[in-house]
Amino acid sequence: MLRNGVCGADMLPVCRPSIGDRFPTGLAGIAAITALVFARSAVRAARATIEQQAVQIETLERAEADRQETRRSQYAAKFVCWITLSPSPSRVVSVGLVNSNEVPFYQVVVYVGTPRGVSRAAYNFVGPLSGRRTMGRASRALQALLPDGEPEALISSGELWVAMTFRDPAGNWWCRTPAGLLLPAVDEASAHDICQRAISST
Incomplete structure (x- = not known):
């Protein structure tokens, strides 16, 4: 029997979880999805940074090789x-x-x-x-x-x-x-x- 908004022992078959019982579980799911989205974004950003750094390193190495070749050929030229x-x-x-x-x-x-x-x-x-x-x-x-x-x-x-x-x-x-x-x-x-x-x- 329901007394003062509380389920009694004899009324168990009709009891339902309150909104307060369900809300923490929903928040955890949203937080997990948000974390996954941010993680994927971080991975993409890190990958883009690595690719950019690789291009910069290649450019610097090529410039250094050109400088060395210029120094090497300064007489022969x-x-x-x-x-x-x-x-x-x-x-x-x-x-x-x-x-x-x-x-x-x-x-x-x-x-x-x-x-x-x-x-x-x-x-x-x-x-x-x-x-x-x-x-x-x-x-x-x-x-x-x-x-x-x-x-x-x-x-x-x-x-x-x-x-x-x-x-x-x-x-x-x-x-x-x-x-x-x-x-x-x-x-x-x-x-x-x-x-x-x-x-x-x-």
């Missing part, structure tokens, strides 16, 4: 050779070279090529130069291979070319390709191999 043509009336084809550094280069090999073949001239040492220098032996090797035709047209068409391998003062080896590209090498044999491959594709 100023050591250049090319084919020159003297003014009329002589119109002599020769090999010009510039070393605008204040340091020398060693074991320099200059390759020259024409449609008639390839030749080379070796120099143990090339010191600093105040201006352009004509490389006598390389120039004579080039002139010996000159085909018939107008020299200026042969130069502009790429039929006459020059390449070079050398060691800089820091001991680094380099190849200057017929296209003028500066490529690093691990040693002398590698420098010549790189140069030969570049020549073969010319």
Whole structure:
């Protein structure tokens, strides 16, 4: 029997939980769902942060590698050779070279090529130069291979070319390709191999 709003023992079959009995259970469920939502958001935020940091680290590493390569090539970049043509009336084809550094280069090999073949001239040492220098032996090797035709047209068409391998003062080896590209090498044999491959594709 119900007395004063309280279920009696003889009325058990009709008893129902009060709102106060159900409310804590509902709050716990909401709290669990809210915690799960925040946890997933935190995971996504952490993942995005990690990806962003990975991109930043990769950018920094690439920038550092570029700086190191720039420092490594600071001497070699100023050591250049090319084919020159003297003014009329002589119109002599020769090999010009510039070393605008204040340091020398060693074991320099200059390759020259024409449609008639390839030749080379070796120099143990090339010191600093105040201006352009004509490389006598390389120039004579080039002139010996000159085909018939107008020299200026042969130069502009790429039929006459020059390449070079050398060691800089820091001991680094380099190849200057017929296209003028500066490529690093691990040693002398590698420098010549790189140069030969570049020549073969010319």
